[in-house]
Every structure is written in C-alpha cells, then in structure tokens.
Amino acid sequence: MNIQPNSVVALTYDLYTTENGEEVFVEKATEDQPLVFLYGVGMMLPKFxxxxxxxxxxxxxxxxxxxxxxxxxxxASAVAELSAEMFQGMDKPEIGSVLPLQDNQGNQFRAKVVAVTEENVTVDLNHPMAGQDLHFKGQILSVREATEDELAHGHAHGVDGHSGH
Structure with a gap:
C-alpha cells in the first residue's frame, strides 16, 4: 500500500539541522521506536x-x-519579558533552560530562557527549531489503512492499530 490520506505510517528517521555550514544530528526514530502517525490530518509538517x-x-x-x-x-517579536515575581519561592531559571508555560486559554507551550535579570526573565517563544533547515532521512516500515477508531480520534493507535486505551 502506498502512503495516502488516512493511512497509518510507521517510519524511522534521522533528523539533522545545519549549524555553521555543518550538518548536526538532532534526533531519531528507530525500528524499535518508530514514528507512527495518521497521514493527512495535519499532525505532521505539511511539507514533511x-x-x-x-x-x-x-x-x-x-x-x-x-x-x-x-x-x-x-x-523577533516572539520574545517576552516575564516578571521575576512569577518565580518567587523557587530558583530563578537559568539561561538556556526551557519553561513549560500556559496562556490564558489553557494552551501549553515551551519557552527558552534567553536572559535573566533581578527584575525579569526573558524568554523566546519561537519553536526550538524555528529558523533552521531540516534534513530527514529514513525508511518506511509499514503503511496500512487507518481503523474507524483512528479516523474518529484523528490519530494513529500504534503500529498495529491498538493503543491499549
């Protein structure tokens, strides 16, 4: 079966970015722990x-x-100043650390700390891989039709279609 909308794909990948003209390894999905996803429902990057x-x-x-x-x-506008008062009673975050944050609508996201002063903690709200070209290489392990449950839920339930819930 070929990959098409509403198929479940399991694949391996090695992901690289480029820093200073050199390819740098970022992460991988292996045969033991493949990336499994429902194709064509917006879970993955469209160009991927x-x-x-x-x-x-x-x-x-x-x-x-x-x-x-x-x-x-x-x-550049996705940088925010958080008042140091938000961190009362705990250690101030260190530059380079990633904070789990939540907006007023309950959406969760991560912010990287880029500066710390007595009054403020400056965070970068860009995706950690924003501004980076990506290089993927790997192999397709399996392609199958999605089950009715998977289509109803909008996500894959594992390589074999069963997730245990």
Missing part, C-alpha cells in the same frame, strides 16, 4: 508529508525542508 506521499513499505527517503517549510523563520 508531501515528501512521503506515494511511498510504500521498505522505501528509503532523504529530503531537506527549508526553515520556512518546517517550523518557520524566527519571529
């Missing part, structure tokens, strides 16, 4: 899916995504 369209089990892939097609360019 576009590059996998039509592939079938056993196919190898190797492609690059420009930052604009991945997590976007860095947004």
């Amino acid at each position: 899916e576009e590059n996998l369209s039509g592939l079938s089990q056993g196919a190898a892939y190797d492609f690059h995504l420009a930052a604009v097609d991945a997590y976007g360019e860095k947004d």
Whole structure:
C-alpha cells in the first residue's frame, strides 16, 4: 500500500539541522521506536508529508525542508519579558533552560530562557527549531489503512492499530 490520506505510517528517521555550514544530528526514530502517525490530518509538517506521499513499505527517503517549510523563520517579536515575581519561592531559571508555560486559554507551550535579570526573565517563544533547515532521512516500515477508531480520534493507535486505551 502506498502512503495516502488516512493511512497509518510507521517510519524511522534521522533528523539533522545545519549549524555553521555543518550538518548536526538532532534526533531519531528507530525500528524499535518508530514514528507512527495518521497521514493527512495535519499532525505532521505539511511539507514533511508531501515528501512521503506515494511511498510504500521498505522505501528509503532523504529530503531537506527549508526553515520556512518546517517550523518557520524566527519571529523577533516572539520574545517576552516575564516578571521575576512569577518565580518567587523557587530558583530563578537559568539561561538556556526551557519553561513549560500556559496562556490564558489553557494552551501549553515551551519557552527558552534567553536572559535573566533581578527584575525579569526573558524568554523566546519561537519553536526550538524555528529558523533552521531540516534534513530527514529514513525508511518506511509499514503503511496500512487507518481503523474507524483512528479516523474518529484523528490519530494513529500504534503500529498495529491498538493503543491499549
């Protein structure tokens, strides 16, 4: 079966970015712990899916995504000052640490600490991979039709279609 909308894909990948002209390894999904997802429902980067369209089990892939097609360019306005009072009773975060935050609507996101002063903690709300070109290479382990439950829930329930819930 070829990858198409509403199919469940299991794949391996090695992900690289480029820093100072050199490719740098970021993360991987292995045969033991593959990435499993419902194709075509908006869970993955659109250009990531576009590059996998039509592939079938056993196919190898190797492609690059420009930052604009991945997590976007860095947004200079996505930097915020948090009052140091927010951190009363706990250690002030260190530069480079990642804070789990929540907005007024209950949406959770992560912010990287870029500066700390007596009065403020400055955080960068950009996705950690914003502004970076991505290089994916890997292999398609399996492709199958999604079950009715998976389609109803909008996500894959594992390689075999069963998630245990």
